[in-house]
Amino acid sequence: xxxxxxxxxxxxxxxxxxxxxxxxxxxxxxxxxxxxxxxxxxxxxxxxxxxxxxxxxxxxxxxxxxxxxxxxxxxxxxxxxxxxxxxxxxxxxxxxxxxxxxxxxxxxxxxxxxxxxxxxxxxxxxxxxxxxxxxxxxxxxxxxxxxxxxxxxxxxxxxxxxxxxxxxxxxxxxxxxxxxxxxxxxxxxxxxxxxxxxxxxxxxxxxxxxxxxxxxxxxxxxxxxxxxxxxxxxxxxxxxxxxxxxxxxxxxxxxxxxxxxxxxxxxxxxxxxxxxxxxxxxxxxxxxxxxxxxxxxxxxxxxxxxxx
Numbered sequence: 633x634x635x636x637x638x639x640x641x642x643x644x645x646x647x648x649x650x651x652x653x654x655x656x657x658x659x660x661x662x663x664x665x666x667x668x669x670x671x672x673x674x675x676x677x678x679x680x681x682x683x684x685x686x687x688x689x690x691x692x693x694x695x696x697x698x699x700x701x702x703x704x705x706x707x708x709x710x711x712x713x714x715x716x717x718x719x720x721x722x723x724x725x726x727x728x729x730x731x732x733x734x735x736x737x738x739x740x741x742x743x744x745x746x747x748x749x750x751x752x753x754x755x756x757x758x759x760x761x762x763x764x765x766x767x768x769x770x771x772x773x774x775x776x777x778x779x780x781x782x783x784x785x786x787x788x789x790x791x792x793x794x795x796x797x798x799x800x801x802x803x804x805x806x807x808x809x810x811x812x813x814x815x816x817x818x819x820x821x822x823x824x825x826x827x828x829x830x831x832x833x834x835x836x837x838x839x840x841x842x843x844x845x846x847x848x849x850x851x852x853x854x855x856x857x858x859x860x861x862x863x864x865x866x867x868x869x870x871x872x873x874x875x876x877x878x879x880x881x882x883x884x885x886x887x888x889x890x891x892x893x894x895x896x897x898x899x900x901x902x903x904x905x906x907x908x909x910x911x912x913x914x915x916x917x918x919x920x921x922x923x924x925x926x927x928x929x930x931x932x933x934x935x936x937x938x939x940x
Contacts, residue, residue: 666793670695673792677862677921690826690896690933694920697895697939698794705893706796709913713756713805719910723886727910729902733806738780741804743773750809755780757800758788764809764817780804792919810904816840818902819874820911823883825891825899826937830884834859834898834917837871844871850884852876859917859924866925877903886910895939 664672667684674682678691687693708714716728732747741753746768753776754762761783765771789798812818820836830850837844847855847870854873858866877883879901887899890913900911924930 666699670698670793673921678923679862687939688934689927689930690924690937691920691922691930693934693937693939694896694916698792698916698920700939701895702795706915707799710794710796710915711756711800712754712912713803714800715913723889723910727886727901727908729810729909730808731805732808734803736784736801736803738777738784738804741773741777741780743768747806747808750811751806752809753780753804753806755783755786755802756805757797757802758783758786758791761786766809792916792921794916794919796915810902810909813905818904818909819877821877821880821883821901821903822911822914822917823887823899823901824917825887825894825897826933827895828888828891830887830891831933831936832857833883835874837874842871845869846871846874848876852880857924857926857929859922861918861921862923878906879903879908882908896937 671682671684674691674695682692682695684692684696684699687696708718713734716731719725719728732749732751733745735741746765748768750764750766752762752764761779763771763776763779784802784804786802787798788800789795810818816838817840819838822834822836823830824832824834832855833848833850833852835846835848837846845858845860847857847859849855856870858864858869860866860869880903883899883901883903886901887897890899891897894915896915898914898917900914902909902911924933
């Protein structure tokens with residue numbers, strides 16, 4: 633159990649835990665050069681050495697792209713706040729989740745400033761820093777402000793050495809909480825594109841219930857691969873098969889338009905009872921450290937991905 637997994641007991645104790653954890657992160661992530669870090673972590677997570685001179689697998693080529701494909705526009709795509717303007721201009725405002733509040737100051741996260749409806753509070757510059765709020769009166773907002781200060785202190789670049797995160801201005805954004813007619817958070821559809829074409833669709837199914845991960849091909853046929861952290865029990869990841877979302881065709885069309893700008897990219901969406909919403913754009917699924925199994929597919933997709 634990590635320091636931040638300990639049961640919260642007092643504001644001071646929680647703050648000290650976050651400071652101690654940051655010290656641990658400094659030692660773990662910051663002391664290696666970029667290439668040395670990628671090689672060390674890749675071997676640990678993938679089980680085979682990273683060859684940056686002649687990359688063959690998809691995960692190897694994602695590491696190569698981190699180093700050799702760096703464009704300023706990528707920072708805009710990685711920024712969950714800044715990307716909204718790009719989406720509005722190039723896809724359409726109708727797919728944007730309503731933005732209810734945003735700030736760069738954690739002290740602004742106070743009851744009187746927050747929406748009177750369910751929402752999700754999250755950081756714009758990293759992954760996994762979020763809070764789902766259905767009733768704001770039931771939340772300890774002093775603790776949340778401490779969380780937000782911790783979130784904003786991080787530079788996500790150092791975790792996986794993804795260049796596009798390094799220059800993002802951290803902020804807290806609050807969006808309307810999307811829920812389906814049955815009151816559940818919608819499934820999260822992640823469309824993986826290689827050389828401009830959707831190759832498979834990774835679905836996070838019923839995250840508040842069964843919480844499964846199903847993968848389908850472009851024609852919505854079950855695709856029995858996994859792409860997950862090595863510590864996950866992939867035999868338990870897949871759930872019952874689900875029907876394709878009503879907006880699948882538009883998801884694919886938008887993803888392949890976005891994918892013209894990338895060698896590889898993942899474009900995420902939600903479908904709320906037939907209404908399409910844009911989620912985010914990810915350039916490196918799992919940081920290129922998640923294991924693709926069977927491993928043959930790591931090499932098949934790697935051969936497909938063309939890099940210069």
